[in-house]
Structure formats: C-alpha cells, structure tokens
Amino acid sequence: MRFATVIDPAQPDRPRAAVLQGETWHALGAGDLSALVTSGGLVAGGPTPPVGGPIAGAVPVNPLPSPTKVICCGLNYGDHIAETGRERPRFPTLFPKYADTLVGPTDDVVLPAGVEADWEAELAVVVGAPLRRASRDEAAAAVLGYTVANDVSVRDWQRRTLEWFQGKAWDATTPLGPVVVTPDEVDPAAGLAISCRVNGVEVQRDSTATLVFDAVDLLAYISTFTVLRPGDVVLTGTPGGIGMTRDPAWYLADGDVVETEVEGIGTLRNTVRLTDS
Amino acid sequence: MRFATVIDPAQPDRPRAAVLQGETWHALGAGDLSALVTSGGLVAGGPTPPVGGPIAGAVPVNPLPSPTKVICCGLNYGDHIAETGRERPRFPTLFPKYADTLVGPTDDVVLPAGVEADWEAELAVVVGAPLRRASRDEAAAAVLGYTVANDVSVRDWQRRTLEWFQGKAWDATTPLGPVVVTPDEVDPAAGLAISCRVNGVEVQRDSTATLVFDAVDLLAYISTFTVLRPGDVVLTGTPGGIGMTRDPAWYLADGDVVETEVEGIGTLRNTVRLTDS
The missing domain is CATH 3.90.850.10 (Fumarylacetoacetase-like, C-terminal domain)
Structure with a gap:
C-alpha cells in the first residue's frame, strides 16, 4: 500500500490523507496522514481504513505534517x-x-x-x-x-x-x-x-x-x-x-x-x- | 506574579493552572499552564487572566506538561x-x-x-x-x-x-x-x-x-x-x-x-x- 497526504486541485485549501489504488489517489477519512495515524485510523499491520472516492489530479504534499518526534x-x-x-x-x-x-x-x-x-x-x-x-x-x-x-x-x-x-x-x-x-x-x-x-x-x-x-x-x-x-x-x-x-x-x-x-x-x-x- | 500547575487535593485527578495571591494558589481557567499559555490566556507582559477561587492545600506539579520545544x-x-x-x-x-x-x-x-x-x-x-x-x-x-x-x-x-x-x-x-x-x-x-x-x-x-x-x-x-x-x-x-x-x-x-x-x-x-x- 502507498499512503500520502494530497492536495485535491478542486479543493486546494483542504489536504486529504489518501491511498493509491491503481494510478489514482483515493481519499481516506482524515485531513492528513499524521491525523489518520495518531487517531488510530491507520495502524502498522492493520486493515486498510475505509476508502472514499478518487481524487483527480491529486498532488502529494508533506505526508506527515505533525509528528511528535x-x-x-x-x-x-x-x-x-x-x-x-x-x-x-x-x-x-x-x-x-x-x-x-x-x-x-x-x-x-x-x-x-x-x-x-x-x-x-x-x-x-x-x-x-x-x-x-x-x-x-x-x-x-x-x-x-x-x-x-x-x-x-x-x-x-x-x-x-x-x-x-x-x-x-x-x-x-x-x-x-x-x-x-x-x-x-x-x-x-x-x-x-x-x-x-x-x-x-x-x-x-x-x-x-x-x-x-x-x-x-x-x-x-x-x-x-x-x-x-x-x-x-x-x-x-x-x-x-x-x-x-x-x-x-x-x-x-x-x-x-x-x-x-x-x-x-x-x-x-x-x-x-x-x-x- | 507566580504561576504554576497545581493539584487540588480535593480533586486530585484534575490539575489546574493557578496564580499565587499572598500565600494561596488561585485557579485560572485552564487545566495546566501549557494549555493556558498556548490558548493565549496568558501572554508575556499581558494582563493577569481572570482569577478564580482559592485552592486549599494546592500542590505544584510539572508547570508545563506540553511544550512543543x-x-x-x-x-x-x-x-x-x-x-x-x-x-x-x-x-x-x-x-x-x-x-x-x-x-x-x-x-x-x-x-x-x-x-x-x-x-x-x-x-x-x-x-x-x-x-x-x-x-x-x-x-x-x-x-x-x-x-x-x-x-x-x-x-x-x-x-x-x-x-x-x-x-x-x-x-x-x-x-x-x-x-x-x-x-x-x-x-x-x-x-x-x-x-x-x-x-x-x-x-x-x-x-x-x-x-x-x-x-x-x-x-x-x-x-x-x-x-x-x-x-x-x-x-x-x-x-x-x-x-x-x-x-x-x-x-x-x-x-x-x-x-x-x-x-x-x-x-x-x-x-x-x-x-x-
């Protein structure tokens, strides 16, 4: 699996945690990968979180904006x-x-x-x-x-x-x-x-x-x-x-x-x- | 002024930001001094935040539990x-x-x-x-x-x-x-x-x-x-x-x-x- 935090060109002020399926990034239920992981929504070795719709033209940004260390x-x-x-x-x-x-x-x-x-x-x-x-x-x-x-x-x-x-x-x-x-x-x-x-x-x-x-x-x-x-x-x-x-x-x-x-x-x-x- | 985060012996599970007045700690409107300062409730050189009631027997704990640096x-x-x-x-x-x-x-x-x-x-x-x-x-x-x-x-x-x-x-x-x-x-x-x-x-x-x-x-x-x-x-x-x-x-x-x-x-x-x- 490949995870990222992406910008949706249609909503550039709203980053999204996302997962790659085929060639397309799909939204996950968090504003970024740091938030998804710290909330327990994505755990090492755990199941893939619920996958939302595709994000056309998604652009990866800093995947982890808020690590504690x-x-x-x-x-x-x-x-x-x-x-x-x-x-x-x-x-x-x-x-x-x-x-x-x-x-x-x-x-x-x-x-x-x-x-x-x-x-x-x-x-x-x-x-x-x-x-x-x-x-x-x-x-x-x-x-x-x-x-x-x-x-x-x-x-x-x-x-x-x-x-x-x-x-x-x-x-x-x-x-x-x-x-x-x-x-x-x-x-x-x-x-x-x-x-x-x-x-x-x-x-x-x-x-x-x-x-x-x-x-x-x-x-x-x-x-x-x-x-x-x-x-x-x-x-x-x-x-x-x-x-x-x-x-x-x-x-x-x-x-x-x-x-x-x-x-x-x-x-x-x-x-x-x-x-x- | 002297600020601290204190434990109220009557409510030991609930730390409080506090200010010393005379010999007695008085509650400020936050769970600890980190929260008070990061919320803007206490600013260098700024006014004293609103002071609540005295806390009898208050015990100072780590004043700043959550600095970012x-x-x-x-x-x-x-x-x-x-x-x-x-x-x-x-x-x-x-x-x-x-x-x-x-x-x-x-x-x-x-x-x-x-x-x-x-x-x-x-x-x-x-x-x-x-x-x-x-x-x-x-x-x-x-x-x-x-x-x-x-x-x-x-x-x-x-x-x-x-x-x-x-x-x-x-x-x-x-x-x-x-x-x-x-x-x-x-x-x-x-x-x-x-x-x-x-x-x-x-x-x-x-x-x-x-x-x-x-x-x-x-x-x-x-x-x-x-x-x-x-x-x-x-x-x-x-x-x-x-x-x-x-x-x-x-x-x-x-x-x-x-x-x-x-x-x-x-x-x-x-x-x-x-x-x-």
Whole structure:
C-alpha cells in the first residue's frame, strides 16, 4: 500500500490523507496522514481504513505534517563514515529535528543567503504503533512504512559547536515524501537504491542494504530512552557524497534543484532559495 | 506574579493552572499552564487572566506538561566550561529534550539500574509570545517567566556518540518547576543564586549573572533557525560541580534525593529510582 497526504486541485485549501489504488489517489477519512495515524485510523499491520472516492489530479504534499518526534541517525553508511574520517560506530549517533523542520516533496527549501547548505539523501521510517523499550521484533511490527527525506544541513551552523542540532533544525528545510510505502511492498534491508542529484548531476548513490543500523534497529534503540508514537519519523542517515567533504567543498546555491530518490518509494524535487529574509 | 500547575487535593485527578495571591494558589481557567499559555490566556507582559477561587492545600506539579520545544544550552557557565576542559564559546551549544522528558518538582526520577545518572541544576526560561528571527529586545519582551530545572543526564549514553541527545532525552527524568516567576519579580542577569544538593550535600553553587549567554540571548539565537512558541522552555545550562568530572566520578544512586534551587523561584526535590524496568 502507498499512503500520502494530497492536495485535491478542486479543493486546494483542504489536504486529504489518501491511498493509491491503481494510478489514482483515493481519499481516506482524515485531513492528513499524521491525523489518520495518531487517531488510530491507520495502524502498522492493520486493515486498510475505509476508502472514499478518487481524487483527480491529486498532488502529494508533506505526508506527515505533525509528528511528535523526528529523530535522525548520522554516520550510518560505511562510505559516509569513511568520508568524515570516523570509525564504524558501536552505537547510532542520534539527533532530532521538529515537525517544523519538514517540508513537502516539491516545496522550495528556503534559507538565508550566505549559509553553507548541503544535501543528505535519506530513507525515513514512519512509526505505526507505540514503542517503548521495544525488541527488534516489536519494532519491526510497528513499522507503518518507508518514505524519502533529505536531511538538508546548514554546515556552518552545524560546526559552530559540538552539537549538530543548530545546523539540522532550520524550519521548513527537510523535504519528506512523496509517499509512505508499507513494508510488504519495500524491504530496505534487502537493498533499495538511494540517490541524490543536484541540477541533474548525481552526487550520492548507495544501497539501503549497507546501513550499519537499519530502520528497525533504530526504532528499537530509540525506544529504550524515549517513547515513539504513531506518526513519528526516523531518518536513517545519508550515504557518502555530501558537499561538505568534497575538495573544494560544494554547497547549494540559490536556484539549485535537488532530487532525492529511494527505489520503490519515489523522488523529492526541491528548489533551493537562499534569500536574505 | 507566580504561576504554576497545581493539584487540588480535593480533586486530585484534575490539575489546574493557578496564580499565587499572598500565600494561596488561585485557579485560572485552564487545566495546566501549557494549555493556558498556548490558548493565549496568558501572554508575556499581558494582563493577569481572570482569577478564580482559592485552592486549599494546592500542590505544584510539572508547570508545563506540553511544550512543543524544550531546548537546552550546554557549556554556559565559566566554571563548568573549565571543568570540561573547554574554552569560552562564541556560540551557544544547543540540544533538545521533549515534553516527555519533563517531570514535576517532587516526582521521582526513574532510570534503569546501572546507568550513570548525573545532576545539572539549571535556570529555565518560559516563552510567552511567538519568536522568529527575534532581536534581543523582542526576545526580552517575550519572556513569560523563569523556573527551575535539573537537566538529569545519563552520562554513559551521552558519551556513546558525538551527539549528547541520547543521554539527555530519557523520558520523565528532567524535573521542572515548582513555579514560573515573571521577570518583574526576578532578574537572572542581576544574579540569582543557583545550587544543587544531593542528600543534603551541596554539589553546585553559582550565580546566574555568570552565564555566558543569558536567557534572552538564547531565545533570540534559537529563533534564528526555529520558531519558539508560547509555552516552550529553554534550559540555560549548568554551573560547575557535576558528578561526571569529579575524581572519582560521582553518579546518582537509587534513593538519592536531589534538591535543585534557584533564588527567588523555588526548589525541586526529587528522589532517584534506579530500577531494572
């Protein structure tokens, strides 16, 4: 199954949670996927909620506008660990974003002029049942599905202090979507191609099979110290090829188009706007 | 003014936002201070909301059960910076907690047996108006008030990776309260004594006047990258005297009583429970 939050062009002010049937999005009984999941209307491994009519020309937007937690793993692909000069980790390196940090799959990414903005293509996992001190099996059963993210990072702010948070949590800078695909349709552990292109030039390519800690590992680990709830999102880390570690460093410029793709899920296409505001 | 969320012993299942008048807490029209502030019923610098009847024997609990953001500053007192072997910073080191991380002023702090739990007495500031890319003056005008926190830290998890988050965001381990005092009554920049006692032994003592980045600095800085909303909480950092940097290191044991005090605001008194669950 493929779920999304979509805009109906006939009612553009009223987003809808939706499910794909054939080539057509059909409405589900909630204003967005966050609301559907947090209300219990859609549960990991549960039945498909009641399906409404087709939405002609539906356009996916940010599927999950209101997660209570958005937690990210850094240093989780072997080649990205190598390019940062570090050793393979014993524990996942975790940092958070906010619901405020997210934007949709085709939204502009707007940052002040002059910052060092960098790309990080990532697989994201969406929680579909509460998790506290979960085993790996319990975490696997709680996966609602997978989606695509770009952990756009403001490197100069990330490097200002020991903690990455202030370079990672700029409002409306992390594209998410376009769809959430249930685990019966995609298996990241078996290997999904993940890639990033900047103005059509491929800058990252790897397979999700090479993750040090996979999505299920991360959910179980995080649930040791903080509860995860339906609709929460975990970003699993980025492969090698970021801009910061290139020689010379390559940062995103005003007008650049960043495409982020995970095989079997979909593609984000976002334009960078570096404004003075 | 002094605000709190209190339990009325006559109706223990129904917390109330409350204001202190003389020696007696009086009910305000909301279930807790988070709800009152997010609804606009209490605004930084605004009028006192309509005051209801007295609540005999009212007991303050966690004043702010549902902030959207709880952001902490590390390395913000000169002696604490020195004890960690670091230089005076140009930028505040920031990391987040969650609403889930907070507990009340007399609640137990419960952690698994075997972890390295440490104390960090802190002044906290409560946001009382939306802040985005705020100047220092705008940030000052948005301070609802000040309260006390203990940024209880799980040092072994904090040290597992580069990012402190997984040692800082254990559910229900950061005491907050007991009251929120408006800035006309307390001025941290002028110097409030801050201290921590473990089983009656003083382990930390400093003045908030020695903060590198004061509460208003932190609100303005954070608002550069992410919006702050009414009811959000910022912890301003801890002075020297933590357990981790002692020789030998001193961690909290099951049954230890931690008292955290800021002059002019109040005292948290929490018992540590290290259980196997």
